[in-house]
Amino acid sequence: MVAWSDQERSIITSIFSNLDYNDVGPKALIRCLIVYPWTQRYFASFGNLYNADAIKTNPNIQAHGTKVLHGLDRAVKNMDDIKTTYAELSVLHSEKLHVDPDNFKLLADCLTIVIAAKMGSGFTPEIQATFQKFLAVVVSALGKQYH
Amino acid sequence: MLSKKEKKLIKEMWERLTPVAEDIGSEALLRMFASYPGTKTYFSHLDISPGSAHLSSHGKKIVLAIAEGAKDISQLTVTLAPLQTLHAYQLRIDPTNFKLLSHCMLVTLACYLGSEFTPVAHAAMDKFLSAFAAVLSEKYR
Numbered sequence: 585m586v587a588w589s590d591q592e593r594s595i596i597t598s599i600f601s602n603l604d605y606n607d608v609g610p611k612a613l614i615r616c617l618i619v620y621p622w623t624q625r626y627f628a629s630f631g632n633l634y635n636a637d638a639i640k641t642n643p644n645i646q647a648h649g650t651k652v653l654h655g656l657d658r659a660v661k662n663m664d665d666i667k668t669t670y671a672e673l674s675v676l677h678s679e680k681l682h683v684d685p686d687n688f689k690l691l692a693d694c695l696t697i698v699i700a701a702k703m704g705s706g707f708t709p710e711i712q713a714t715f716q717k718f719l720a721v722v723v724s725a726l727g728k729q730y731h
Numbered sequence: 732m733l734s735k736k737e738k739k740l741i742k743e744m745w746e747r748l749t750p751v752a753e754d755i756g757s758e759a760l761l762r763m764f765a766s767y768p769g770t771k772t773y774f775s776h777l778d779i780s781p782g783s784a785h786l787s788s789h790g791k792k793i794v795l796a797i798a799e800g801a802k803d804i805s806q807l808t809v810t811l812a813p814l815q816t817l818h819a820y821q822l823r824i825d826p827t828n829f830k831l832l833s834h835c836m837l838v839t840l841a842c843y844l845g846s847e848f849t850p851v852a853h854a855a856m857d858k859f860l861s862a863f864a865a866v867l868s869e870k871y872r
Binding site for chain 2: 589614615618619636639696697698700701702703704705707709710712713716
């Protein structure tokens with residue numbers, strides 16, 4: 585079980601309550617596909633991903649990015665038991681989607697950069713550390729059901 | 732591998748950041764210490780509290796070395812030769828830590844540059860910092 589201080593909880597809920605999921609989700613996924621191009625292997629059915637512009641304007645990527653952020657929202661609303669909340673998602677990513685769990689960290693890092701660019705100096709070192717702690721728990725929970 | 736375009740982009744970005752080397756460098760270090768407390772063990776001989784003179788001068792040193800490397804990326808091994816020796820034989824910082832500082836450098840740049848830190852710029856910067864770290868650890872063994 586992960587321990588969250590009151591301050592950490594409030595930092596996480598505050599960050600997410602100020603996000604437009606339709607904007608940040610796609611931005612993070614797009615960034616991941618551009619910065620770590622090998623992650624494109626999981627999106628072969630999504631259509632044109634041949635260059636940065638194609639990725640940025642791909643409607644399937646847009647929809648999927650938003651979906652991912654809504655998935656994260658579930659973790660924000662269940663911070664005390666992210667592992668159980670994500671059990672099904674973990675099975676899905678392992679058994680059906682066959683995603684290498686190392687990739688979760690890559691997307692998490694890209695989301696951190698997107699939030700940093702959005703919040704500027706408001707994304708202090710302490711807030712960054714809390715946000716990264718949250719994402720590390722999420723990443724761990726997503727990888728839990730792999731076998 | 733960095734393309735010609737990426738090398739040019741990196742060179743230009745670090746040229747712009749050189750005047751604020753102290754700010755960027757000390758912020759990146761502070762972020763690293765906050766997220767990865769184990770990294771503080773390498774600085775037990777310095778005062779690394781926010782705003783300290785040690786933090787500023789050390790942050791500036793690091794950013795200026797990176798900016799110097801960015802001027803001619805194809806010559807990284809030559810440019811970094813003295814720093815390679817320093818890190819391998821004296822500092823002996825575990826190279827995993829280079830990844831942690833690189834990540835915090837990217838976060839600092841994102842905060843500083845906002846939407847200007849595009850995915851393409853981010854990709855180029857990540858590649859450059861990885862190459863820099865790899866060259867820096869070449870003399871370790």
